[in-house]
Amino acid sequence: MASSSTFPQSSSPVDAPPPPSVAMAYQGTEWHKDMAFYRAALTGEWDAARKFLDRDSDRGVHARLGYYSETPLHVAVAAGNSENFVYNLLDLIPDDLSLALTDSSGNNPLHVAAAAGNYNAAEILVTRCPNLLHLSNHDNKFPHHFAAEYGHRKILQLLISNTNDKHHTNPFAGEGGVWLLLSMIESDFFDMALDLVGKYPDLEWMKPKSVGRVLNKIAVKATTFDGDNHLNFWKRFIYWCVLKMDGKSQSFDVENQTSLEPSRWRELVLILHSTLCQVIKYLVPGINRFHEKKLMHEQIVELVKCLCKHMESLDYNDAAAICSETMLTAAESGSRDVVLEIVETFPLAVHFRNSLDQNFLHLAIKNRCENVFNLLYMTNMCRYQYANAIDNDGNSILHSAAHLAPFHKLNLVSGAALQMQRELQWFQETSKFVSSYTRGLQNYSGKTSEMIFTEEHRELKIDGETWMKDTANSCSIAAALIVTVVFAAAITVPGGNQSDSGYPMLYESSAFTIFAVSDAVSLFTSSTSLLMFLSILTSRYAEHDFLYALPKRLSIGLFTLFLSILFMMIAFSSTLYLVFGRKKAWVLLPVGALTCLPISSFVLLQFPLLWDVISSTYGRGVFGKQSNRTRTFP
Template sequence: MQFHFSDFQDLLLFCMENREVMTTTCMDRNLYNAAAKGNITNFKDHSFERPLEALLTPNKNTVLHISITALENRIESTENNFVRDILNMCPSLLCQVNVKDETPLHVAARYGHANIVKVLIDCARDHPHNQDVENGVEAVRDMLRMVTKVKDTALHEAVRYNHLEVTKLLIKEDPDFSYTVNDVGETPLYIATERNYEELVKEILHNCKSPAYDGPLGRTALHAAIIWDNREATDKILKKIGGAITKKADQEGWTPLHLAAYLDQSNSTELLLGHDSQVAYMKNKEGRTPVHIAAHRANERLMKMIIDRCPDCCELVDNRGWNALHFAVEANRPDSVVGLILENSSFSNLLNEKDDEGNTPLHHQYSLYFKYAKKNLMDHPRVDKMAFNKNNHNAYQVTLTSDKLSTKEKMKIWLKSRRHSRRVFVEHEPKFREDLRKDLKRRRKEYLDEAAETHLVVAALITTVTFAAAITMPGGFVGTGGDPHYEGSAILRRNVAFKVFIITDAISLVLSSSAVATHLFLPVLVIWNSESDKTRQALLELAYGFILMAMGAMVLAFITGAYAVLAHSLDLAITTCVIGSFSFLIISFICGMYNKDLGIDAFISRKYKRLKRCIKSWPRPFRAV
């Protein structure tokens, strides 16, 4: 069965119309293997029940699709002959598509078979029905422009898999075609730029007369070049396509300069501003300009580049009314970018500018990092320290509502605010006092709960360890073969170090047990006491003291017990004792470093005063006169 076509366009039309009709469920195994191996003999010597174009796999791959796909481990020159011979036998295979609408050219471009691509192009050009050169060129271009179901051309495939030689061949045959986007919005230029295939980018820009540059999400190839901070690609795209591309924004309104500001791409920023400085004034959907983005990201160098070119762009505000200084104080490392604005007197109008909520940059700075700020706006002479927002709050009052500060820090700021503002002080002082009292009570309860859990666990561990140490006895016990009078007693009972071990172990056991008992009675005592928080804190402090002393006694018990057992090896005994003594040094160091936080001085002072009162209240003996 043979088909004859008047020209190449009829062949294409035939393939498109009959791709659903010419279907088979499978291909003969011998023919499939012959196609995979590039063996043309099987096809020349075989009498087919169906034409070659009807020999299809379940996915409608022809013998030409199979042969090109399997080419990886074979010599291309051999395959070139197979492709030519099979196309001579059945020219319609040249543009016949599979279930994905992929032609053999798509497959060859995907796998980078440049020689096969050249053969396919030559076959399209040299088709017998193409009588003149013009028809041959048109036939090649029609084949190159065929798209798959996802709208990919052969050039899309070649670029995606970084095949430079194939790309050169395809562009050379059709330099005028713009290559529109596929289903996901990609053009060949965008794919090459996004994947940073520099040679492919150069090839497309140099040889395509007007390459399409669109990408997904409304982005362009210039956006992709900015992401890589590829100065060379950025420069070539700008020169080839022109200034219009610098103002192309994506779906979120981000121009390439917005991206450069976000990623701190100084090389690209210099090129963009040099090509068209007006892009510095463009806003995204949130109303943010590139200088807003740079300020918020604390990209000082890039922000300076934009300001040097377009100093008045700092006056622009976003949809919330924020200017560049509002964004600067919100940055992760604000001091550098805040300082950049504060040091320039021409930006003084930004210092007291209010957003839609009436907040100045000072309000934002104090609500975020008041205690860490080095470039503090409060220290600037042109800043209005008494500025109030729409809630009638100045910077100090805004700080008091921040979750980033402790109650103690808020108290300091509150006391300072009494001197700086009288407008809302009288109205808000009672409420703040009540809120502060509730906050302190809540924090106190949380602290006491955590402390109680920790104390109980530590005390129980010390009790367990000291009890076990007393039962096991260092040195062991007198056995049945010894003096019956001392049978079962400790072998080291007359050793001085052993005696100290027993005493200190007993002290540690008693103290830790007392701490456990204190926690045991704690709930009962708190319930029946009107000042439950104070009682609970006092009992926890008592248990805290018991545990500290128990730890010291336990360490002494270990040192003396080890010395008693190792007395015959004096060097080892002394070394063990010295190492054990380091525990006291560590505890002393911690207590010294964090004396104020731990409240040790206050604890000792309270207990000392209480002891003095107890001594004074002791009954004195009556002396007769």
Template structure:
């Protein structure tokens, strides 16, 4: 019996509603009443009822619907929706329908190698969705049936995209690692954009370890392969899954890095010559050479991807950079199509951890520091530039200028003396470019700091006024002799100390804020003292507010306390609540300052330890030759 269009629409509406309401009995009943049964196309994308049941993870319903299909109609299970997906493809979208996939393949094994319109088999589809359990089952099923050249249909899509590429993009690193082990020939395969699996991994910045210290400690306590831990502590399930993903990502990265040697093919850095070191003579010579070089290159609308090392640098994947340089330290000399090496890019993209890694590699650092890109930019020129994506990281202008100034000073120590006078293709030295690019930021920083200093000065003066007044209107008042009535109580001493500290810190912060307002706001001031002055003034202002609250709390306890503990606790809580809110508002800024100081202190300690060990273990008797004595006396400077 053929249904009319009106009847079909009404049936589909009823079935779809039943599916959404999880009314399995109604769905089965409806399927029993129509000619095609569970193979009836339900959606506008030509999904059958079985398609929908599997997609909605209804394992029991899907198995019952399959039982309604007679053995002689098993060939009809190969129906494909408008996207070409079979019902086996739908099982690949979740891990709870493995039993359904077993039954489907028992009835229609030909579904295993059927592809959708993108050329993806069900196995490929499982890797796309990152579903581990169904991937294992389908991979084992394929391995039992196909081998050799017949495996290509399961590993490659029509556009050349491999199953390893799609597994990496799905962020299921266990599946990607399993594919890389079992199908090593895919490690070097490129997609239609010439991207290898390692290049893709370098661009997505996988998490190899948690950023939180607490999580790192927990991860050390968790065995990712221990299945019994879930029975003892169920709340560890999420952390166990995250640790498993981190471990799998690191294993995958190491495996791919060992097989990747793309850095061996590189652009030539010796072509980047012709820069000038002063403004006289043929000032356009370097620009003309650059234009001549560009005109000799045919115009191609194609952006060739960089090597994994440079991609990892751009995307701040420090772990991948470290692993590549550990296995292939010579890869550090690779340059991209613009002539920039890893040190250029790490400065341009502000990858401070990668700069730390490169600073620890003394010999490669000597090789990199004097290189120029194709526009004759030195490392110092890179400090003045900033990629667009970093501009989205909103910071107040003073902090941004301070960080750039500190980076400039840091990079200047790495560069040769010649780099400070080297002119790029625009005939500008690095400091000229730096000042031009940062002059608008300096104007913003000046306005920002002056406005904040003025506003905070008003607050500090008000606090000082209140503290000064409180010193002469003590709680309880004076006695006949002029001494405070409550002077013998402990809380009175606390009130006196808190009021004195509040007054002195408020006045000190006012002096510092006035010093900021009258500052010349030179570039070097932001890196040296200006920002520290503002932070110090803020800290003093917070201390002043906090001590004012302490004095307020002490006054309340002295005057209206009823000797009840709960009353005193309530008074302290009400008094200190504004202080807590105020401190936490600026807590993130203080964390950055502390981390910066810790990094500098750690680096200084490590450098001193290295110098001491060098003197102890590499000690040699002093030579009688004057030149030998000179070399020996200055060798420690290069440690």
């Protein structure tokens, strides 16, 4: 078995020269026959392959056909050929030593099956020759590593379940075991990683250096499955109200049920709940994936707890080194639960600094990781020790909040104006946790946090002003048109007026009353909307106007515009009924259906913007205590 002091993440033989053995084999004039055999192995044509094997019995299944000196079995397994083709080849292989022939990279056929995702071939090879599980290639990679790196979960489970951990070449031991665990984490196989760590607590991955590497990898990956931000409000509501009822249904009180036997009643409840969940999963796209992510997040937390529990047996220096690196990495990536578990194991981790003398708050605020920042709401009075910390350049956490957010975080908010609002919210919220002295502190370049905020957000402020004016200008045109139409409709009422009294001819009809009220409401709301958008166009656009004043006007303008469209459609429908449908009730059906068209169009096109503006201005926001956990952050 090849050994190596380092274990590379991957080997890329794409740029490697042709193996000498292949070049020598193809120098003769019969190379086209080998190519015919190669094509037969690729396509799974056993009859064509058998002709070559019968003609050239000396080489046979030992022939080197591919660019990397692959045997016919390598090629067939990589191509995903049928089980019959693989079985037929295996029948012609005399012994396990021939079965374990490797290509120029040292990969045996099981390596290839694991990389290609050919489960049937992997199962056949493991059954025929279990020793293939314990043979590594030139890079010291076992088939397990290939299955984990390429994300073939089912094959990896097969390989792990059939591996003899007492074998002298154990894929779980040494540096290779660490890389296997890291690859499993990278491929989101957290449950399998947790099982391995629990089953083999004394291997290389439990050494101090390895624990730090694994925790850092988890800290980076954990944010992918953290929280329930991947679904909108109503999907999230359905998830928590329906799918999370499993525990409640399991503990359903059946003792007081007299109409049915307790066991039958409980069974009925569980069946109904299971059926309801399946229907919900089918009708609501994304619920299944979201549920899987929640389960993965729970597995991540358990894996971190297991590793942190192990750190309690280390000496102070080793534990401090691991916690320092992991704490800062988790804070930078936004892995809230990783930070919590690290702090619970090693409370002093909140005071660790990086090479720039920045603590976890500097990094969390700089990268706009609100999940980590919100841990401040769980703190006691000791937070002043790190909330007022200064880095090597004299910057406080308020200076970090004054810098422009990373673009991948900024783009999570729709519209430049709302992005500016979110930046102001970050700056305002951060200022609550620093002392009055720190708020006015100048860094070593002589700049206060307000000066940095103005400089960094100059272009965003201009973009926000342009976005807000364009939106207000477009909506004001629509509002002005509605004002004109509904005002004219109020003067020229349907059916005309009586010549002697001037009263409308149809004023006694209920439909006319609906028309009058709807037209009046539409006029008032469209006028209000027009005034709101005009106030936006004439605003001074100072920095702090983006925090509350401008979003408030925009939300009122959009909401009243929606109401004006709604009541204008009702007024128009009432007019159609009065003129054409008083004795034809069927007219209401097409009129009602067509009335829903502009209303639904507005909801689909403009309501998301209205919801974003209202939720970011008046909603709960991204700041505040996000957990009811009883333990306190230091």
